[in-house]
Amino acid sequence: MIKNMPNKFSEITPEIEELAKKCEKKIDPTLFEKYDVKRGLRKQSGEGVLAGLTDISTIMSYMVEDREIVPCDGKLYYHGIDIEDIVQGFIKEERYGFEETVYLLLFGELPNEEQLQDLKQLLAEYRQLPTNFVRDIIMKAPSRDMMNTLARSVLTLFSYDDNASDTSIPNVLRQSLQLIALFPVLAVYGYQAYSHYEKGESLVIHPPQENLSTAENILYLLRPDSKYTKLEAKILDLALVLHAEHGGGNNSTFTTHVVSSSGTDTYSSVAAALCSLKGPKHGGANIKVVQMFADIKEHVKDWTDEKELKEYLTRIVRKEAFDQSGLIYGMGHAVYSISDPRSKVLSYFVEGLSKEKGKEKEYALYTNVEKLAKQVIAEERRIYKGVSANIDFYSGFIYSMLDLPYELYTPLFAIARIAGWSAHRMEELVNGGRIIRPAYKGVAGHKTYTPIKER
Known part of the structure; x- marks a missing residue:
């Protein structure tokens, strides 16, 4: 079997471990604020930096009323x-x-x-x-x-x-x-x-x-x-x-x-x-949702007990449970705040499939987590916009009901x-016409070259 074959190509040696420490130099986080760098090309509010125009699709998550941004259904x-x-x-x-x-x-x-x-x-x-x-x-x-x-x-x-x-x-x-x-x-x-x-x-x-x-x-x-x-x-x-x-x-x-x-x-x-x-952080998120729910099923005795469920979700957000990431996967989106229209459409059909597959209890668990997660995140985190279920929240559940492999x-x-x-x-x-080439500012100080025998 392929999985049992030795593979020195994949081995991390002690020498590599030691050298890797030299690669872990972090940039002073205050410099990002000093030079007004939008990390991830996103503003602090989560809104993306405008980098182009497209005729293919439009995402709407807010309206402008009296010069103020007002969140709306996605x-x-x-x-x-x-x-x-x-x-x-x-x-x-x-x-x-x-x-x-x-x-x-x-x-x-x-x-x-x-x-x-x-x-x-x-x-x-x-x-x-x-x-x-x-x-x-x-x-x-x-x-x-x-x-x-x-x-x-x-x-x-x-x-x-x-x-x-x-x-x-x-x-x-x-x-x-x-x-x-x-x-x-x-x-x-x-x-x-x-x-x-x-x-x-x-x-x-x-x-x-x-x-x-x-x-x-x-x-x-x-x-x-x-x-x-x-x-x-x-x-x-x-x-x-x-x-x-x-x-x-x-x-x-x-x-x-x-x-x-x-x-x-x-x-x-x-x-x-x-x-x-x-x-x-992109396409693999729905797998994390399914894995998270498997963990919830294992640790929450009564799926219908909202108090017990909320307490465990709070532990997840506090990095005390599941993968210690502090994330309730499937909740929140970089753009949408009140609702993700894709999740909204998909959720209409999840219940019917859950009945065909005999997964009504699991469906009820998903809906409860969707409701309670909003409360937990609002109580535990400083957020700049609303939190709602994104498309990954239900898509993984659907794929599991279809018996599709992870x-x-x-x-x-x-x-x-x-x-x-x-x-x-x-x-x-x-x-386009021009190659996309944003700027990165060099922040390393100038150093004098040292001959190899003097290093």
Whole structure:
């Protein structure tokens, strides 16, 4: 088994430990205030520093009344259309919505029936990987991290593209559509290889089906018997729609803008975005939510006892419980204060799935934590804006009810967000013109060079 093989490549020697201490020099925190540096490109209130303009999506978390900022219920618009209206539209007409969301994000308008069917057909054709790609790239070097598998696979696809470095919009669009189509296949196949070689599970590789939506194909490819319910596919599709785009300032999308501004190829740009999304402060947050709830279930005897539950949440915030981070994962957002519209939409459908899966008690626990966490954070922390549940709060619960493995939680985010990244990459190429290059002020004092024999 791969996991039992010795790996000196990963060993941290005492010499490295000692040298690492030299790398831990911290900058005087008062200097950030002195030079008015917005750490994380965010103001003290949490509001982001304006770094660009985008036509792709709009996030609204406050209104201006009499020259004062007034928080409001969060809103998210894809090319000016309210995400709640988009969801209500395809749910009411009993359609899957991710494919038309892809069309909207890329082309700036909702597709008619013919345009939507053409896009679905194109994505179906693009879901075929190059000959022997699964055997030579995915199977021969399986990774325990599916985001690593995705990034490596994307970079390798460069070698299969005769026009890989062409940054003309028609070529970038072609590449983007191919990657949107292939992400579910790459992620699931990567997991199947890992599950087989690392866990000793049976190896099951299903070919994608032309007549299935993106959400349906994910479940079809992942499950050994390829079976799923309509409700399961609908809720997974909804999660993809809500994760598909979230402005130009989120870490992975801003990475897309930064890397694209250098003039590099699509594969490099997307791989960089994947590496950003992999971080637990970004795309990996929903895994922490599920792990936190497992910890709560273990330590809170009566899930319905609000006093006991609140006391344990207080311990989490005080860094006395769970992972000692002081965070109630899934609560709070860099932009939204009163509510995250994506969480609001997703929560409508969680209850129905919990009933189908016999998870009503777990659902009640989630709703109680959502309510009590706001009180605990307000009592224990100095906050500059309201705190509400973000999309990660419920998405992890949904994925667990769908029996999706932890290893695919963040890749599912990527499967959705590649649509937004693609739209932003083309927007940067069309409108950018200049390489993104913010300033960093050097604060090290000048020193005299010392000859090596005198050191």
